[in-house]
Amino acid sequence: xxxxxxxxxxxxxxxxxxxxxxxxxxxxxxxxxxxxxxxxxxxxxxxxxxxxxxxxxxxxxxxxxxxxxxxxxxxxxxxxxxxxxxxxxxxxxxxxxxxxxxxxxxxxxxxxxxxxxxxxxxxxxxxxxxxxxxxxxxxxxxxxxxxxxxxxxxxxxxxxx
Numbered sequence: 001x002x003x004x005x006x007x008x009x010x011x012x013x014x015x016x017x018x019x020x021x022x023x024x025x026x027x028x029x030x031x032x033x034x035x036x037x038x039x040x041x042x043x044x045x046x047x048x049x050x051x052x053x054x055x056x057x058x059x060x061x062x063x064x065x066x067x068x069x070x071x072x073x074x075x076x077x078x079x080x081x082x083x084x085x086x087x088x089x090x091x092x093x094x095x096x097x098x099x100x101x102x103x104x105x106x107x108x109x110x111x112x113x114x115x116x117x118x119x120x121x122x123x124x125x126x127x128x129x130x131x132x133x134x135x136x137x138x139x140x141x142x143x144x145x146x147x148x149x150x151x152x153x154x155x156x157x158x159x160x161x
Contacts, residue, residue: 005058007096009103012053016062017042020055023063023088030089031123035147048083054103056087056096063091066100068107073141074116074157080108082117085126097129105133105160114159121154134161 012020025040027033034044048069056064064087072081082104087097108115119126121140131137135158142152 005094007091007094007099008057009054009099010057012046012055012062012065012067016055016065019062020045020065023065023091024086026089027086031086031125033086033120033123033126035120035153037148045084051080052104052107053084054100056091056100058091058094058096063088063094064096064100066104068104068115072116072118073143073155074118074138074159077114079114079116082115085117098133101129101133108160116160117158118155119158121156127156130158135159136161 021040021042024034024045028037028040034040045065045067048067048071051068051070053065053067055062066085067083068080069083070080072083075081082101085097085100087100105115117130117135119130137156138159139157141155141157143155144152147153
């Protein structure tokens with residue numbers, strides 16, 4: 001019986017680009033995240049500049065990512081929003097996603113900043129993770145942007161416990 005490798009959470013580094021791009025391409029193929037194929041690029045991962053960001057690392061390789069930003073449909077007041085949150089298929093079930101989310105939740109508690117997020121309708125695995133961790137759905141809206149098919153997708157807005 002093999003156990004999952006230990007997961008280490010740390011800030012993102014430029015040296016993570018190749019591993020994170022591979023994980024992001026995998027996430028797009030598996031989960032349609034990001035929704036647009038053209039978003040599978042390093043600049044998309046690093047776009048929300050200025051906010052904290054972390055990677056989940058296993059065996060010395062980045063296998064997941066999460067950033068916080070002051071932008072997004074769920075943000076109001078001084079809240080920060082979870083964004084650019086993805087985990088490679090190879091790291092699913094290892095606790096990487098939960099560890100990244102726990103790190104963001106701890107950061108929000110320690111800084112006294114409310115934490116929110118938006119998630120695409122149909123992102124069932126992500127929604128299960130958020131609800132299992134006690135996040136509360138506060139609204140469902142149409143995105144103000146369009147997906148590849150030209151429609152405005154449904155977004156579920158969540159608030160951290």
